[in-house]
Amino acid sequence: MSHQKLMLAQNVAWASETRMRDPDFFKRIAEGQQPDTLWISCADSRVPAEKITHSSSGELFVHRNIANLIAAEDINAIGVIEYAVKVLKVSHIIVCGHYQCGGVMASMRPPNPDIPAVNQHIAQLRRLALRHQDELAALPTVELRADRLAELNVLDQIDTLSQLPIVLQAQHSISLHGWIFGLNDGLLRVLYPGKPAETEPVKGYMQT
Ligand SMILES: [Zn+2]
Structure with a gap:
């Protein structure tokens, strides 16, 4: 069986299991969404937002x-x-x-x-690496860098x-969180704890 056929078969099983566990589930999610969190992460297939946080349908609005x-010029992300x-x-x-x-x-x-499109997309990472070249160069391996x-x-x-006007001019409080996922242990680490967007610019990170 191809992976795609398997995916469709597994979808039928998932829908059936979900309905058995929670008969109103699909009626509820069909009525609309009210997620309280926007999740922005890498498109990497090993970092599925809902799976690694045990979140359910309707809980996360996701951009990957x-x-x-x-980037301000990325109309998709913005x-x-x-x-x-x-x-x-x-x-x-x-x-x-x-990681x-x-x-x-x-x-x-x-x-x-x-x-070329990827090169253009990740150009800001090259600039970031340049800004932190001394700190990065002090690390012993390319993996650590x-x-x-x-x-x-x-x-x-x-x-x-x-600094985005959309965030700065929001009519309600928005907390920003910076996390990083470890492929080796499946754990999320907090680099920047949730703080309202109007607080001081980001300077450091907190390891937990
Ligand atoms: Zn990635």
């Missing part, structure tokens, strides 16, 4: 792209943030990076001419979010 990046803040009125935005991120690692190598850059990237995206 390579290396969980936000559109998601705009809808989440202005229409869904989410109270929390979580930026979740992950061993392919997008981050690609930004530490010369651009690959076969993937990439993981630290992944952490710095989460903080940089929180900084970007905290």
Whole structure:
């Protein structure tokens, strides 16, 4: 059986199991969504938002792209943030990076001419690495440098979010959270604790 056929069969099983466990589930979710959290993470197949946080349908409004990046000119990411803040009125935005991120690692190598759109997308990571070149160069391996850059990237995206007019001019309080996911242990670490967007610019990170 192809993976796609298996996926469709598993969907039928999931719908049936869900209905048995919670007969009103689909009636409830069909009525609309009221998530209180916007989740922004990497498109990496190993970082599924709902699965790693045991969240249910309707709980997370999700945007994923390579290396969980936000840029003012990225109409896709900005559109998601705009809808989440202005229409869904989410109270929390979580930026979740992950260690061993392919997008981050690609930004530490010369651009690959076969993937020009990706090169353009991750250009901001190259600039970020340059800004932190002394700290990164002091780390002994390329893997550690990439993981630290992944952490710095989460903080940089929180900084970007905290300066977005959509967030700054929101009519309700929004807390920003910076997390990072470990592929080796399946655990999330807090790099930036939830704080209202109007607080001081991001400076450091907190390990838990
Ligand atoms: Zn990634």
